[in-house]
Amino acid sequence: MNVILIVLDTWRRDHVGCYDNSRIHTPNIDRFAERGAVFENAYLASYPTLPCRRDIATGRYEFPWRGWGGIEPDDVTLGGTVHEAGKVSYFFTDVYHHWTSNPGSGYWRPFSGFDFVRGQERDRYVTDSDIVFENRTLDYPPHNRPEQPHFRNAQYIRKEERDWFSPQLFSRAARWLQHNADQEFFLMIDSFDPHEPWDPPRHYVKLYDDSEDDVMEYPVAPYDWVDGNLTEAELKRVQAIYAGEVTMVDRWVGHFLDQVENMGLMDNTMVILASDHGTHNGDHGRTGKNWVLWNEITRIPMIVWHPEFGHGARPVQFVQPVDYFPTVVEAMGLGVPDGVNLHG
Incomplete structure (x- = not known):
C-alpha cells in the first residue's frame, strides 16, 4: 500500500x-x-x-529532551526506513527551516528524493535590488519587517495564483505522482501554509472581510496581547487574512487529491492530512503562537483515508504525530527496524 502524509503548518482545527x-x-x-x-x-x-517534524521523522518525542534542531546522524527515520526497504520515499516542502544555517537541517536526507519550493518567510532566495513593491496582495509595510525576504520573493515570483507557495507545492506533488504511481511509495508533503506570513490573493480575504476600510494589515500578527497592539478592525482583518490563507490552501489540497482520485490511487493508498499546531487569533485576548498552550494551539485537525477502514468514522482515540511512523510502516507491510523504540 502507498501512503501520503500531508502536513499543513499552523492550521487551526476550527478552520x-x-x-x-x-x-x-x-x-x-x-x-x-x-x-x-x-x-x-x-x-x-x-x-x-521543527520539533514536530522530528516527532514525525523519528516516531519519538522531541520534547522535553531537545528543542529546535535537526536530524542526528544516528536517527532512524520514517523516510529512511521506507527507502532502505526498497520502496520509494519522497519529500516535498516549502518550509524554509529545513534549509537554514541554524541546526534545522537533515530532514530530507533519508528520503529517496526531495523537492524544495523556495521563497517562504525568511528564505533569502531573491536579492534583486530593482524589485518594485507595487500591486501588492495586502497593504503591509514592505521594508521594515523581519519577513521582508518573503515579500521580496513573492513580488518576484507571483503573476497568478498558481505562483503562490502552496499552489506550487501541491502542483509539483501532483506531477510527481504522474511519474511514480507505478511503484509503491511513501510521499510526504510538508506545507508551510497556512503559517504566517499570510498574504493570499485578495479575493480569498474578501470572503471573510469585504469592507473597504483603510486598515493596517498584519500578515504576521503580533505574538502578544490584542489590547494595545490591534484595533478591533485590525483584528478582524487579521482573522480574515488567515481564513483566506486556509481557503487558498484548501483549493490546492483539493487539486492534489483530485489527482490521486483520478489516477485510481485511492484504492491502494492511505492518506493522512493533519496540522502540526494551531495559533491564537484573538482567542483568550492573544494573537500568534504564544507559549500558553490553549486548545487553539494544541488540538489539531487530523483526517485519515484508508481504502478498507474508517469511512465516515469519528474516532475518539488520543493520537499525536509520533503515531505516524508505526502507522505508515505497518500500512506498507514493513516492520519497525530492530532496536528502535518508538513512542507512538
Missing part, C-alpha cells in the same frame, strides 16, 4: 467545515473528510514547527 465551522470555506477538505476518518482527539506533541 475547516468537518470540525463544525461552516463559516470557513474548505469544500475540498470537507469532501475528503466525508469519506475518511475525522479524529476528534488529535493533539500536538512537540512544538512548534
Whole structure:
C-alpha cells in the first residue's frame, strides 16, 4: 500500500467545515473528510514547527529532551526506513527551516528524493535590488519587517495564483505522482501554509472581510496581547487574512487529491492530512503562537483515508504525530527496524 502524509503548518482545527465551522470555506477538505476518518482527539506533541517534524521523522518525542534542531546522524527515520526497504520515499516542502544555517537541517536526507519550493518567510532566495513593491496582495509595510525576504520573493515570483507557495507545492506533488504511481511509495508533503506570513490573493480575504476600510494589515500578527497592539478592525482583518490563507490552501489540497482520485490511487493508498499546531487569533485576548498552550494551539485537525477502514468514522482515540511512523510502516507491510523504540 502507498501512503501520503500531508502536513499543513499552523492550521487551526476550527478552520475547516468537518470540525463544525461552516463559516470557513474548505469544500475540498470537507469532501475528503466525508469519506475518511475525522479524529476528534488529535493533539500536538512537540512544538512548534521543527520539533514536530522530528516527532514525525523519528516516531519519538522531541520534547522535553531537545528543542529546535535537526536530524542526528544516528536517527532512524520514517523516510529512511521506507527507502532502505526498497520502496520509494519522497519529500516535498516549502518550509524554509529545513534549509537554514541554524541546526534545522537533515530532514530530507533519508528520503529517496526531495523537492524544495523556495521563497517562504525568511528564505533569502531573491536579492534583486530593482524589485518594485507595487500591486501588492495586502497593504503591509514592505521594508521594515523581519519577513521582508518573503515579500521580496513573492513580488518576484507571483503573476497568478498558481505562483503562490502552496499552489506550487501541491502542483509539483501532483506531477510527481504522474511519474511514480507505478511503484509503491511513501510521499510526504510538508506545507508551510497556512503559517504566517499570510498574504493570499485578495479575493480569498474578501470572503471573510469585504469592507473597504483603510486598515493596517498584519500578515504576521503580533505574538502578544490584542489590547494595545490591534484595533478591533485590525483584528478582524487579521482573522480574515488567515481564513483566506486556509481557503487558498484548501483549493490546492483539493487539486492534489483530485489527482490521486483520478489516477485510481485511492484504492491502494492511505492518506493522512493533519496540522502540526494551531495559533491564537484573538482567542483568550492573544494573537500568534504564544507559549500558553490553549486548545487553539494544541488540538489539531487530523483526517485519515484508508481504502478498507474508517469511512465516515469519528474516532475518539488520543493520537499525536509520533503515531505516524508505526502507522505508515505497518500500512506498507514493513516492520519497525530492530532496536528502535518508538513512542507512538
